[in-house]
Amino acid sequence: MTIILFIVALLGIAYGIVGMIINSASASKKAAYTSSGSRGNAPELVFLPAVKVILSLSAVLFAIMLFFSLFVVKIDGPKVGVLSTPSGVSEEPLHTGWHIIAPWNNVHTLDKTVWVYTFSQSKKDGNRPDEDAIWAPTKEGFKLGYDVSITWRIDANQAPWIYQNISGDLNNDTSRYRWIEDNIVRSDTKSAMTSITKNYDVISAYSTKRDEIQKTVFDILNKEMKKRRLILEAVNIREVHYNKDFETAINNKKLAEQEALRLVDVTRQKNELLTQAKIDKDIAIQQAEGEAKALQIKGESINKNPKVIELNLIEKWDGKLPETLINGGNNGQSLLLNLAK
Numbered sequence: 001m002t003i004i005l006f007i008v009a010l011l012g013i014a015y016g017i018v019g020m021i022i023n024s025a026s027a028s029k030k031a032a033y034t035s036s037g038s039r040g041n042a043p044e045l046v047f048l049p050a051v052k053v054i055l056s057l058s059a060v061l062f063a064i065m066l067f068f069s070l071f072v073v074k075i076d077g078p079k080v081g082v083l084s085t086p087s088g089v090s091e092e093p094l095h096t097g098w099h100i101i102a103p104w105n106n107v108h109t110l111d112k113t114v115w116v117y118t119f120s121q122s123k124k125d126g127n128r129p130d131e132d133a134i135w136a137p138t139k140e141g142f143k144l145g146y147d148v149s150i151t152w153r154i155d156a157n158q159a160p161w162i163y164q165n166i167s168g169d170l171n172n173d174t175s176r177y178r179w180i181e182d183n184i185v186r187s188d189t190k191s192a193m194t195s196i197t198k199n200y201d202v203i204s205a206y207s208t209k210r211d212e213i214q215k216t217v218f219d220i221l222n223k224e225m226k227k228r229r230l231i232l233e234a235v236n237i238r239e240v241h242y243n244k245d246f247e248t249a250i251n252n253k254k255l256a257e258q259e260a261l262r263l264v265d266v267t268r269q270k271n272e273l274l275t276q277a278k279i280d281k282d283i284a285i286q287q288a289e290g291e292a293k294a295l296q297i298k299g300e301s302i303n304k305n306p307k308v309i310e311l312n313l314i315e316k317w318d319g320k321l322p323e324t325l326i327n328g329g330n331n332g333q334s335l336l337l338n339l340a341k
Contacts, residue, residue: 002065009062016055019048070103079109080156082163093159108163110176112156114233117181118149119189121241127181133241134190136197138205145241146193150185150221151233158229166228184228189235192220203253206240213237 029043073094075081081094084106094107101107120126121133125147133145154162167179196216197205205213218235225232 002069005061006065006069009058009065012054012058013062015048016051016058019051020055023047023051071100073099073101073107075099075107075109078111078113080112080154080159082108082110082160084108089160089164091160093157095156110154110159110163111174112154112159114151114153115177115181116149116151117185117189118147118238119186120147121145121239122147134193136193138197138200138202140202142202143243144197144202144205146237147239147241148189148193148217149234149236149238150189151236152185152225153231153233155229155231161229180228180230184225184230188221188224189217192217192224196220206242210237210240 023046026045026047030045032043073081075094075096075098077096079096081099083090083092083094083101086104099107118126119132119134121131123129123131126132133147135143135145137143162176166176193213196213200209200213214235214237217237218232221235222232
């Protein structure tokens, strides 16, 4: 847009200058023809319209554009500016908007948007063309590979410090961010992952404690990046990879868990049987005690009243005479008599 306005201003000035020359020549011809008494053929006269107005407006526009090009710097939304003066770098950043800057000063812009660095086992997903997962050891010594994405950005208010203290090509701000990712984000993330996963067993590090590991990595990495005036937005563990040794460990772990569950089930069944046996025993004891108590009561009743036996026999007699009778003799021998004959 600025270039277009410059071109328009220059064309307007050129039109004004040429128009003034043409109009001045035509006015001279007209004056000469008039002073000669209008004798002879009338000269051809060309007068361009609005020459002075266009020249004035174009001159004003050119002056404004020249002022903006020399003294005004625009900082776009995704950027933050750093002012470099003959005496050094200003500590105050230039945020989004228009800023009046002396022509002997320079303004360098840094990207303040979010950047994402990804470690990945896949050659297509990561920031590097080769396999780049973070392989970190667990408590047992097994190594797990982690695909991790680190989301970060610079602290816009600390842009002057970053500009002065973090290496980069002055003509290519992207190189500064690549340096940050290679020497800060990458190295600190690998160090944090290695120091954390060694505190977890292989099963936990692979599955149940992934969120906890992710949060701890964020806390450690966040402290380190703050020292460099960088802001950590997020740490995301995207995938976990394992080797054959880990697969063997998982299978052994599952077998052990299944055996433990089986033993628990067997123990439960035995406990149930033991409980039922105890209940049956208590019931038998209670029944025996009840029967003994009943016999005791019956015996005491008979001793107190012998006629109870005769009464009991009468109650149980069905009204029929017995067919046999046992008669005991004096010599201790018994005689069986058949009464039915």
